[in-house]
Each structure stands twice: as structure tokens, then as C-alpha cells.
Amino acid sequence: MKNGKNDTVEDLSRQPDLGFLAELVTLQRLVPPGSVLLPDPGFALVRVERGIGIRYALLEDGRRQIEGLIYPGDLCGLPECVLGEGTSYHEALTAMSVSHFDPLDVRQSRAAEQLPGQVLLWLMATESSRLSQWLVSVGQRNAQEGIAWFVHHVWERAGMAGLIQGASAPFPFSQQVVADVLGLSLVHTNKTMRRLRDLGLFRIASGRVEIASISRLRRAAAL
Template sequence: MENLSRKPDLAYLAELSQSQRAIPAGAALLPESTPLIVRVERGIAMRYTLLEDGRRQVEALVYPGDLCGLTSVLYGPGASYYEALTPMMLSSFDPADLHQPLPDGPDRTTTLVWLMTRELTRLSGWLASVGQRNANEGIAWFVMHAWERAEAVGLIEKDSAPFPFAQQVVADSLGLSLVHTNKTIRRLRDQGLFRIAGGRVRISSLPALRRAAAL
């Protein structure tokens, strides 16, 4: 098996795409009834879990290049949902195609394991923020995480990153109340760590923000 520390070549996924579709902000990325895997080509989404009383825990941010639906296809339906936070373009795949061997190309089993391992690594950081970081640290971490995800896929423009996250999304990511989230964001803004406006965030000093996030 290949070295899992090295990112596999995912270019072959373009050949497996059966269709592309555009969806608006607020729409679900995956159907609830049919197992499906989609790849994000453009746009930003979130993955979340709902409790029986309607409370929501945001589990992850989803950016271009991410695959959605892997867990439910491999292990059966789960409790996670995907919602577009911006207009998006998605490529759809037949889950069975991801298991077919390639005569000349990357081993797909290794690729799937790499993708799942990457998601587990991100989830570990997410859990640390929910469980251990205080409100200041957690929100600083969320902004830093959004910046790094955007930077990784080339979405930094004019020293700013997309930030299509309502304060309720930030609150539901970190287990905070909306009031506490609002006050903390204003406090960190007033400290000069970042500025959010027009759906984008500008960071004054990345090292200072990392320190504030206990990174």
C-alpha cells in the first residue's frame, strides 16, 4: 500500500463523474434516500448532525475538492447532513465506481483510506475546539481553520478569504450560545485580530490569530 502521508492523485475522479449540477445556498448536497457521493467543484458547505429536539452540531466545513457521502456509502446511512452555504457546483459519482480497480492509476482503496484519514484528522481538531478551547480560543480557531481551508484551494483574494458563515453556524460549530458568539466575535475584532465584512474575512496577523486560537 502507498504511503498514506502523501496526497494521492485525485485527477481520475473527473473521469468517473456522471453529471454536474448547480445548487443554491441553503440546499442539501445529498439526497436522503439514494446513496450518492458528490465532489465539490465550487462553493462552500457545512456538515452537521441534528438532535431529536432540533439542536444542531456542525461537524465540518466543506470546500472545493472534498467528497461528500463517503461515510454513508461505505458504512451505511448516518446522522450527518450537508447544506450549501454558498451557491455550489457538484459532480456526482456512482459509489460502485469508486471500488473498481484501475489498470493504470492510483489504488482506489488507498485513496479512500487517505480521504477518510484526512477527515478523521480534521475532526480531531474540531473536537478539541468544542471540548477544550474557551470561546475566545474557539472562535479564533474557527476563523483560522476557515482561512487555512480557503488557502489550500486557492480562494484567498486581495488578502481576504470567503467567510459565508452566519454567527449561528459558528455557534453551532463550537457549542456556544448565539449571544456569547456575537460578543466574542466583537471582542476579537476590537482586538484587531480579524475583520469580517461582505462575506469575507481579513486577518491582521496570522501568528497572532494562531496564538489566540492556542495553536
């Protein structure tokens, strides 16, 4: 039986249409690998058009905790726009293309009337779901489970962004990045990735990953 409540839940389960943003672009920029995506945090909202990056936090001594991956279609800078300052850094791992928006233009756009409601709710729910598995992997999964989960997560994000070609997906992540995702040492990460590769769970070469069996990888990741 259909009712207003069920219709609302169904609507919220789908990705909202952000096509109106195309009319609000103030700047398009190419970002080389290793560069920051948000040069002026708090005053820019950025949508990724091409390329892959990471979001991370830093401790005073330079230790890094990677908090998430950035793929085409992602919006960067929402927390900074809302709070006025950010606690995360956004860095390009590959060459990237991004579009900039003025947060004020977005808020005042007539086409964005639902942005404070449905769109923000969808974005927050999606990020919360990703962070939940991220937290489980850092806190509870062992090294093998964590790395298997990360490879599976990369495959999922690549699929959502339309980046899977044939039987492989982009994998521009160094072992140091994988270690900083899971809080592992570089040596332990290297040994564990070799072990999982030798088990035939995945193959990484030339910046791409191939997965022989998604079901086997999911089991290895305790998913």
C-alpha cells in the first residue's frame, strides 16, 4: 500500500538530482596529483568531475588518518561551508578536474530549494554509511580483513563512478595510503597485501586492480 511516508522514503533512497549545479559553476580547475582540492576552505564548494583523491586528518606530529576516498561526482567542502572551517584535507592522487561553486549561490538558487532538506539528508546518510564501515575496518577488522575490505570498497566506488573497464578498476593507492586508511605499519601492509595477492583475491598492476571473485573478497573482508 502506498502512502506519503513510503513515497518519501523511496525518494530519499535515490541519489538526488544535482544537475542544477551546472549553472552555478564559478570556476573549473585542473588539479595535478599531490595538490589540494580546496585551496580556500570555507569559501568554496567543489564537485569532482574527473580523477580520484583522498580526504584525511593530520595529527600535530604529522601522522595521517585517511577518512575517505574522493571520486567523480563527489562534493567536497560541505562541512567547511556549513561550519566555516574544516578539519580535513583533500588531496588529489591522480590528475583531477573540479568545478567550484560559491556556497551562497547554491543556497540562494531557486533550483536548490530542497538542498537543505532532501539533498543534504541523502549526502549525510551516504557519508554516514561509508564512515560506519570505515570505522569498523579501523577498529575491528584485522589486517587481512581490512585490506580486503578496502579493495572491495575501491571496487564499489569505481563502479558507482563508472570507472570499471573490463575486469579492472583504477587503483592509484600506494601501500602507504592503504596503511594510513587502516592504521597499519607499512611493513605489515606490504606483507598482508602480498599474502592476499598470493591467495588469488586480487591483482594490482599498473595502477589498476583486478578481482577474481567478488564473493571471495567479501568473505575475506567479513562483509
